[in-house]
Structures are given as C-alpha cells and as structure tokens.
Amino acid sequence: MAFLTVKGVQKIYTTRFSGNQTEALSHVTFSVEKGEFVAVMGESGSGKTTLLNILAALDQPTAGEVVLDGKSLSSLSDREISAFRRSNLGFVFQDFNLLDNFSVKDNILLPLVLSGMAYESMAKRLKPVVLTLHIADLLDKYPYEISGGQKQRVAVARALITEPKLILADEPTGALDSKASESLLQTFAEVNRAGQTIVMVTHSTLAASYAGRVLFIKDGAVFHQLYRGEKSRETMFREISDTLTVLTAGGGNHA
Amino acid sequence: MRKRFLFSLAADNLKKNRRLYLPFLLSSVLSAAMFYIICSLTGNTGLDSMMGADVVKAVMQMGAAVVAIFIVIFLFYTNRFLMRRRQKEFGLFHILGMEKKHIAAVLFFESGQLLALTLLCGIPAGILLDKLIYLVLLRLMGASVPLGFSFSGKAAALTVLLFALTFLLLFLRGVFQLRAQNPAQLLKSEAVGEKEPKARWFMALLGILCLGGGYGISLFVENPLQVLSLFFVAVMLVILGTYLLFSAGSVAFLKLLKKNKKYYYRPNHFISVSGLIYRMKQNAVGLGNICILSTMVLVMLSATICLWLGLDQALSQQYPQDITVLVDAADPDIDRTVDQCAVTALSANGMRLTEKNSYTYLSFTSYQENENTFSLRADYSMAGQSRTVNLFFMTVAEYNRWYGAGEQLGEGEVLACSSRLTLPEGTIRIAGEAFTIRKIVPEMPAEGNAAMISMPSACFAVKDEAVLRTLYDKQKAVYGDNASPLQTYYGYDGEGSETQQKAAAEFMAAHLNDYGWTADYQVRSRVASETDVRSLYGGFLFLGIFLSILFVTAAILIIYYKQISEGYEDRSRFEILQKVGMDRAEVKKTVRSQILLVFFLPLLTAGLHLTVAMPALIRLLTLFSLSNAQLFVLCALVCFAVFAVLYFIVYTLTAKAYYQIVKAEPVS
Numbered sequence: 001m002a003f004l005t006v007k008g009v010q011k012i013y014t015t016r017f018s019g020n021q022t023e024a025l026s027h028v029t030f031s032v033e034k035g036e037f038v039a040v041m042g043e044s045g046s047g048k049t050t051l052l053n054i055l056a057a058l059d060q061p062t063a064g065e066v067v068l069d070g071k072s073l074s075s076l077s078d079r080e081i082s083a084f085r086r087s088n089l090g091f092v093f094q095d096f097n098l099l100d101n102f103s104v105k106d107n108i109l110l111p112l113v114l115s116g117m118a119y120e121s122m123a124k125r126l127k128p129v130v131l132t133l134h135i136a137d138l139l140d141k142y143p144y145e146i147s148g149g150q151k152q153r154v155a156v157a158r159a160l161i162t163e164p165k166l167i168l169a170d171e172p173t174g175a176l177d178s179k180a181s182e183s184l185l186q187t188f189a190e191v192n193r194a195g196q197t198i199v200m201v202t203h204s205t206l207a208a209s210y211a212g213r214v215l216f217i218k219d220g221a222v223f224h225q226l227y228r229g230e231k232s233r234e235t236m237f238r239e240i241s242d243t244l245t246v247l248t249a250g251g252g253n254h255a
Numbered sequence: 256m257r258k259r260f261l262f263s264l265a266a267d268n269l270k271k272n273r274r275l276y277l278p279f280l281l282s283s284v285l286s287a288a289m290f291y292i293i294c295s296l297t298g299n300t301g302l303d304s305m306m307g308a309d310v311v312k313a314v315m316q317m318g319a320a321v322v323a324i325f326i327v328i329f330l331f332y333t334n335r336f337l338m339r340r341r342q343k344e345f346g347l348f349h350i351l352g353m354e355k356k357h358i359a360a361v362l363f364f365e366s367g368q369l370l371a372l373t374l375l376c377g378i379p380a381g382i383l384l385d386k387l388i389y390l391v392l393l394r395l396m397g398a399s400v401p402l403g404f405s406f407s408g409k410a411a412a413l414t415v416l417l418f419a420l421t422f423l424l425l426f427l428r429g430v431f432q433l434r435a436q437n438p439a440q441l442l443k444s445e446a447v448g449e450k451e452p453k454a455r456w457f458m459a460l461l462g463i464l465c466l467g468g469g470y471g472i473s474l475f476v477e478n479p480l481q482v483l484s485l486f487f488v489a490v491m492l493v494i495l496g497t498y499l500l501f502s503a504g505s506v507a508f509l510k511l512l513k514k515n516k517k518y519y520y521r522p523n524h525f526i527s528v529s530g531l532i533y534r535m536k537q538n539a540v541g542l543g544n545i546c547i548l549s550t551m552v553l554v555m556l557s558a559t560i561c562l563w564l565g566l567d568q569a570l571s572q573q574y575p576q577d578i579t580v581l582v583d584a585a586d587p588d589i590d591r592t593v594d595q596c597a598v599t600a601l602s603a604n605g606m607r608l609t610e611k612n613s614y615t616y617l618s619f620t621s622y623q624e625n626e627n628t629f630s631l632r633a634d635y636s637m638a639g640q641s642r643t644v645n646l647f648f649m650t651v652a653e654y655n656r657w658y659g660a661g662e663q664l665g666e667g668e669v670l671a672c673s674s675r676l677t678l679p680e681g682t683i684r685i686a687g688e689a690f691t692i693r694k695i696v697p698e699m700p701a702e703g704n705a706a707m708i709s710m711p712s713a714c715f716a717v718k719d720e721a722v723l724r725t726l727y728d729k730q731k732a733v734y735g736d737n738a739s740p741l742q743t744y745y746g747y748d749g750e751g752s753e754t755q756q757k758a759a760a761e762f763m764a765a766h767l768n769d770y771g772w773t774a775d776y777q778v779r780s781r782v783a784s785e786t787d788v789r790s791l792y793g794g795f796l797f798l799g800i801f802l803s804i805l806f807v808t809a810a811i812l813i814i815y816y817k818q819i820s821e822g823y824e825d826r827s828r829f830e831i832l833q834k835v836g837m838d839r840a841e842v843k844k845t846v847r848s849q850i851l852l853v854f855f856l857p858l859l860t861a862g863l864h865l866t867v868a869m870p871a872l873i874r875l876l877t878l879f880s881l882s883n884a885q886l887f888v889l890c891a892l893v894c895f896a897v898f899a900v901l902y903f904i905v906y907t908l909t910a911k912a913y914y915q916i917v918k919a920e921p922v923s
Contacts, residue, residue, distance in 0.1 A: 058834075079838065086836030097831045101533035109520065111835050119520045158835070 002031035009064035039211035090159030149180025265364030287377025294410030462499030469493035473871035502539035527849035546857035559799025576746030606751035822916035
C-alpha cells in the first residue's frame with residue numbers, strides 16, 4: 001500500500017448567490033511512496049490549490065478519498081483534524097505565513113508549543129533543523145527584518161520541526177527571486193534525500209525540475225506524469241517544459 | 256492639483272475606509288457629547304441655587320479639565336491606530352505621483368471632514384443625552400433636583416475649541432509622520448511591528464514618583480481645605496503616573512514572563528504574551544484610559560452615595576435636637592426667658608416639650624505651634640492654613656449633665672476630644688495657660704458644630720466657668736473686635752408634625768426679643784434644614800450618577816473599540832495559527848486568556864487608586880459635614896463590587912465579539 005493515496009477525488013464548488021456549480025477537480029487519482037518528492041504542475045485554475053487543500057485536510061472532497069499512511073482523512077472528526085495536521089503534516093506557503101509578533105525562533109517553535117511539548121525537547125529539535133536550513137544566526141530576528149528567501153527557510157524549518165510524515169508546499173518559490181528559489185529548492189532536495197516525503201504544488205518549471213516525479217493536472221484531472229529516474233536536472237527541466245507546451249497547446253490525454 | 260479633487264478624494268477615502276473610521280468617528284462623537292455635557296453642567300445656572308455651589312463648581316471644573324485631557328489622549332490613541340493602517344495607502348498615492356504636499360492636503364481635508372462630522376453629531380447628541388439622562392434620573396430619584404435643562408452656548412463653544420485643536424494636532428502629527436518616511440517604507444509599514452520597547456527605567460521611575468506624589472497628597476495632607484486645593488494636582492499626578500507605569504511597567508512585566516521559558520512556551524501564554532508585547536504602547540495607553548475612567552467612576556459614585564446615605568447622621572450631628580437656639584451670652588436670666596419662650600412656642604403650636612438641654616461654651620481659632628501648644632495670633636489670614644485649629648470649651652459640669660457622666664476634674668485639668676487631631680498625653684498649653692489632659696473622651700456635644708467647620712478642631716471640658724471666662728478674656732485681648740463671645744446652646748425636643756415644628760421655630764425666632772435682652776441669637780429647626788440638605792445631597796448624587804453613566808459608557812466604548820480593532824488586526828494571525836494546526840477550542844482559550852490579562856489589570860489598579868484616595872475623600876467629605884469613615888469605606892466597597900460585576904459582563908461580551916472576528920474560516 002502506498003504512503004499517500006488519492007482515489008477518485010472530485011471537488012465541486014457551489015457559488016453562494018447564483019447556485020452555479022463549478023467543478024474544480026473532476027477525478028484525481030494518484031499515489032505517493034514514502035520518501036518521494038512529487039511536484040504537481042498545472043496552469044492557474046487547473047485545480048492545483050484545491051487539491052493541496054484537500055491533501056492538507058483544510059477542505060473536504062465532494063467525492064473520493066485521501067488516505068495518508070493507512071488513515072483516511074474523511075474519517076477524522078473536526079476535532080481530530082487539527083491534531084492530525086499538527087503531528088503529520090508540515091506546510092510551506094507561497095506567502096510564508098510567518099507571524100510578525102514572533103521572533104524567528106518562536107515562529108519555528110510555534111507548532112511544537114501548540115502541541116504542548118516541553119521546552120527542553122523543543123530546544124533539542126531546533127538545533128539540527130536550523131543548521132540544515134542555514135538560519136542559525138537569524139533566530140533572534142523578527143520576520144520583518146529578514147529577506148524573502150530567509151523567510152521561506154524559516155517557514156520550511158517550521159514545517160520540518162514537527163518531523164511530519166508529509167510536507168505540503170504551495171508555490172514555495174512564488175514570492176522569491178531566482179537565486180533564493182534555487183537555494184530553497186536545493187534545500188528541499190537535500191531534505192528529501194534524508195528521507196522526507198514532499199508534495200509541492202507549483203507552476204514553475206525550475207521548481208518542478210528538482211522533484212523526483214512531476215504530475216501534470218489539466219481541467220481537474222491528472223493529465224500526465226514524468227519520472228526523473230536517472231535523468232539530470234537539465235534533462236528533466238527540458239522534458240517538463242516540453243510537456244507544458246503540449247499541455248497548453250491542448251493535446252490529448254496521455255496519462 | 257485642484258482643491259476640489261483633493262477634497263472629494265478625502266471624502267472617498269473616508270468612505271472606503273469606513274470600517275476603520277466608523278469606530279473612530281463613534282468615539283470622537285461620543286467624546287464630544289460627553290465634553291459638551293460636562294461643560295454645560297458646570298455652567299448650569301441651576302447649580303447656583305444649590306447650597307455649596309462653589310465646591311460643586313470647583314469639582315466640576317476639575318472634572319471638565321480631566322475629561323478634556325483624557326479626550327485628547329484618547330483621540331490620539333485611536334487615531335494612531337488608524338494612521339498605521341493607512342500608511343500603505345499613502346505610499347501608493349505617493350508612487351502614483353502625488354507629492355507629499357498633496358497627500359498632506361488630502362489628510363487636511365479628511366481631518367476637516369471628520370471634525371465637522373464629530374461636531375455636527377456630537378453636540379446635538381450631547382444636548383439630547385443631557386436631557387435624557389436628566390429625565391431618567393429625576394424619575395429614578397423621585398426627588399426634585401435643582402438642575403434645569405438648557406442649551407449652553409459656552410459649552411458648545413468650548414467643545415468646538417477643544418476638538419478643533421485636537422484634530423489640528425492629529426493632522427500635524429500625520430504630516431510629520433508622512434515627512435519622516437519614504438514611499439517604500441510607507442508601503443510596508445503596516446506589517447512592521449512596534450519595536451520591542453526597552454524596559455525604560457527612567458519612565459518607570461518617573462511614574463513611581465508621580466504616583467507616589469499623588470498618593471502622598473491623599474495620605475498625608477490633613478486639612479480638608481488644603482485637600483480640596485491639592486486634589487486636582489493629585490489627580491493629575493496619579494493619571495500621569497498611571498500612564499507611565501502602564502507603559503514602562505507592562506514592558507518589564509511581559510519581558511519577565513517571556514524570559515521564563517517554562518511559562519512562555521505554553522500554548523496560550525505563548526500567543527497572548529507575544530501579542531501583548533507586539534502592541535505594547537497602544538495597550539499601555541488603552542489600559543491607562545480604562546483604568547482612569549474606572550477610577551473616576553468609583554470615586555464619584557462612592558463619594559456621592561456616601562453623602563446621600565450619611566445624610567441622617569450628618570443632620571443629627573448638626574442638629575442634635577428639634578429646635579436649637581444659640582445665644583451669644585452666658586446669663587442665667589436669659590436661660591430662664593429662652594426656656595419660657597420655648598414652652599410658649601411649643602404649646603402655642605399644640606406640641607409638648609419632651610426634652611431640653613443647654614450648655615455654655617466658648618469657641619475660637621488658634622494656631623497650633625507644635626503638638627501640644629495652641630497659641631493666639633492676631634493675623635486672620637491664617638484661615639485655610641494647615642495649622643489653624645478650632646478650639647471649643649465647655650464646663651465639665653455641663654458635660655456630665657449632657658452625657659449623664661460623673662467626671663471630676665482637679666485644678667488645671669481638662670477632658671479632651673478631637674476627631675481630626677491626635678492630642679498628646681499630658682500637658683498642653685492653650686493661649687498661654689497650661690492644662691493637663693486627664694482623659695481623652697470619644698465625643699462632646701460640640702463635635703457636631705465642629706464638623707461643619709472645615710478646619711481641624713479640638714474640644715475640651717474645663718473645671719468650671721471661671722476657666723471659660725479666663726480663656727475668653729485671653730482671646731478677647733488678642734483678637735479684639737473679632738473675638739468670639741461666650742455662647743449658650745439651648746436644645747428642645749417636642750413631638751409634632753413638620754408644620755408644627757417649623758411654626759414653633761418661627762415663633763421663637765420672632766419672640767425671643769420680647770424679653771428685653773439684646774444679645775444676638777439664632778434659631779434652627781431640624782425639619783426645615785432637612786429639606787434643604789436633602790435637596791443639596793440629592794443634587795450631588797444626581798451629578799455623581801450622571802457623570803458615572805457618562806464615564807462608564809466611555810470606558811465600555813474604549814474596551815470594545817480596542818478589542819474590535821485589534822480583532823481585525825489579529826484575524827490574519829489567527830488564520831495562520833489555524834493553518835499550522837491550532838483548533839477552534841484552543842483559539843477560544845487563547846483569546847480568553849489574552850483578554851483576561853488586558854481587562855483585569857486596569858480594574859485592579861483602579862481599585863488600588865480608590866483605596867489610596869480614601870483618606871483624601873473622607874477629608875473632603877467633612878466639608879459637607881460628613882465624618883463617617885466606615886460608611887465611606889462600605890460605599891466604596893459596594894461600588895467596587897458592582898462595578899466589577901458590570902466590568903465582567905462587558906468582558907464576556909467583548910471576548911465573544913473578538914472571538915467572532917478572529918475565528919473566521921482558515922482559507923477557502
């Protein structure tokens with residue numbers, strides 16, 4: 001059994017006033033193995049973010065099922081969901097979502113504090129994480145005092161510190177310049193090599209080229225996927241951009 | 256750029272930002288109404304007809320000044336919050352090609368429009384509210400109160416002046432902030448937290464000094480008239496001290512909490528402590544405002560309620576008997592005629608004499624050189640100085656008769672009593688004569704008279720009338736024409752209706768002259784004065800309740816405004832918190848603990864202020880012939896309890912409203 005299984009997920013939004021129905025996801029099925037780094041690509045409006053929200057248990061699918069490590073997300077009660085999210089999932093957002101009233105250190109510790117961990121154990125976990133992410137000297141600063149790239153590293157540290165089963169990243173490079181992007185993605189790859197499972201939603205070819213596998217979503221369904229295998233990053237980059245050209249040109253279903 | 260364009264841009268801005276501006280406008284309108292009402296009450300001609308109008312007016316003017324200062328601080332506080340939210344917009348205008356002077360012009364028009372709205376709504380609201388509260392209270396008290404309803408042009412003018420000045424200052428501060436920053440800074444300034452303030456020892460020290468000064472005035476100034484003149488200073492010092500300590504003290508306190516890792520890194524402490532530090536300055540001013548308003552309410556209510564409840568006691572102290580006659584003489588022949596007249600007066604009005612009493616006394620002012628020396632000084636400017644003491648003497652024989660006691664005095668011995676001075680053991684010198692205090696007694700009949708006089712007093716029972724005469728001669732020699740005569744008190748009780756009582760007193764006042772003596776005299780009737788005093792104290796109670804309603808409204812408004820506006824600011828914070836895995840119940844718990852801290856600090860401080868203000872207030876109340884410390888303490892306690900309950904209700908409601916705002920769904 002795969003680590004993360006998405007089975008026939010459908011999501012239909014009903015607009016509040018007119019009652020019109022919009023199908024954001026029609027039928028999405030895929031699975032992720034433990035230790036994989038998967039990128040989900042697609043144009044704006046293809047349903048990427050909806051999919052990620054469903055994976056994060058922030059939103060419920062209209063039909064279908066998501067199973068993480070043998071546990072179906074739809075079986076969780078409202079109360080359990082927060083705790084589940086806290087202990088199993090780590091999030092990295094496009095706009096960082098750091099809290100301005102906490103120092104960098106406190107931002108990273110936040111999820112641990114919320115789950116009621118003792119301070120000594122938190123401090124023990126903090127050290128290796130900040131070393132991996134090269135932010136050890138930023139700990140006493142505040143989010144408004146550091147650069148975008150640094151902020152995103154802090155956000156990654158916050159996601160990693162809970163030792164989650166799965167990291168969900170939503171356009172993590174969206175607000176970064178190319179240099180900061182590359183360095184962040186290298187970090188992702190590094191973390192992944194150490195065994196961390198990552199699912200990243202992006203529309204940046206560069207970002208996706210760091211992943212082990214790329215899923216392409218079009219019109220609410222998985223349209224195609226690419227495996228890296230032994231390919232170099234440059235080859236991967238070219239193949240992704242070719243696929244995207246086909247995708248935008250409106251080719252048939254290859255999945 | 257054309258003026259008209261800037262003007263309408265300003266109007267547009269206000270409309271667009273109405274969610275931000277509405278609470279600000281509401282509070283400025285209510286402040287204007289409040290200030291108008293207080294000014295109009297101070298100038299109310301109805302007050303003039305009240306006894307003790309001078310004191311009331313002095314207190315009211317003081318109150319108006321405090322409220323004015325308070326309003327300026329309050330508007331600065333709320334406006335600062337607004338401006339922070341708008342910096343980004345100004346940055347955008349700047350980038351779109353508006354020069355700073357144009358933005359300043361927009362700001363100017365905005366301020367002008369806000370000012371106009373404030374005054375156009377505030378003053379009519381003040382007039383209406385004035386009338387409304389007046390009618391409601393009149394109903395509640397069921398008494399006639401000598402305060403009429405009127406429109407006061409002077410009050411309106413003062414209100415316009417105060418608010419025009421405040422808004423001008425607000426505008427200038429806005430321009431100053433604009434000049435200090437470049438567009439890039441403006442664009443992102445909303446996100447930048449207030450710099451974590453350093454624990455400012457100088458401010459904390461100054462705060463302690465101010466508070467100490469204010470507290471000192473209350474604790475150590477003994478003369479009620481001096482208390483009255485220094486009260487305003489004390490109030491100002493305490494207000495300043497409160498603000499300073501709240502800003503400097505809260506920093507130190509929260510930092511201490513933060514340093515304690517075991518405490519700080521718990522889920523709800525973590526979020527509330529960091530949230531409070533983030534907005535420390537704002538919080539300090541807001542909490543200070545709430546604290547000061549609460550203190551004012553508590554002080555006014557407990558004082559006026561205590562006066563009202565102590566009325567009967569004050570009356571029976573001032574008028575121990577139904578009909579009182581004071582004659583400036585000590586003469587057995589006169590004694591007989593006054594008694595005779597009383598019997599005639601009572602029986603002529605169908606009443607029966609049930610009890611009569613009389614004693615001769617001497618009362619004059621002296622200068623207290625040191626603890627046990629009271630000397631005579633001829634300069635009369637000394638009234639109001641703290642060392643002026645009113646002395647009262649009667650014979651021990653008459654003391655015994657009054658109380659049914661059996662005290663015996665040897666040569667040069669006295670019985671002594673004072674409610675406001677601590678008399679030494681042993682020997683004292685009065686006007687050059689040496690006396691030995693044989694015993695300190697709890698009361699003397701003249702204490703009631705002394706209570707009406709605002710200076711400290713001491714009463715003595717001396718061996719015999721010869722001593723009285725010696726003292727009389729001594730003070731006559733120094734004071735000359737201003738010397739006090741020997742006086743005789745006659746008191747009569749008789750059963751009868753209010754009209755009978757009044758008629759009997761009037762009869763005596765008219766016929767005492769018929770007996771052929773020429774000494775000055777006055778006749779007082781308890782029932783007649785009771786009506787006067789009741790309406791006077793009713794007036795005080797009315798003022799107290801009226802102003803309390805006003806201040807409580809203001810305090811609730813601030814609390815609510817503070818929580819709502821911060822709720823909108825905190826909303827995004829809580830969104831993020833929910834994204835990283837905080838559930839609803841935890842959000843609720845955090846909100847509760849955060850608001851709890853914010854709420855109960857001011858209440859406790861107000862309680863402390865009230866406690867320390869008690870000595871000063873008890874002394875001030877003696878100006879209104881009330882010297883009952885227990886009653887005052889009781890009133891203060893009850894007021895505090897009731898206020899705390901009300902406060903708690905507001906807290907619950909506010910916490911709920913705040914929670915509604917921040918709980919909003921995380922993402923789509």
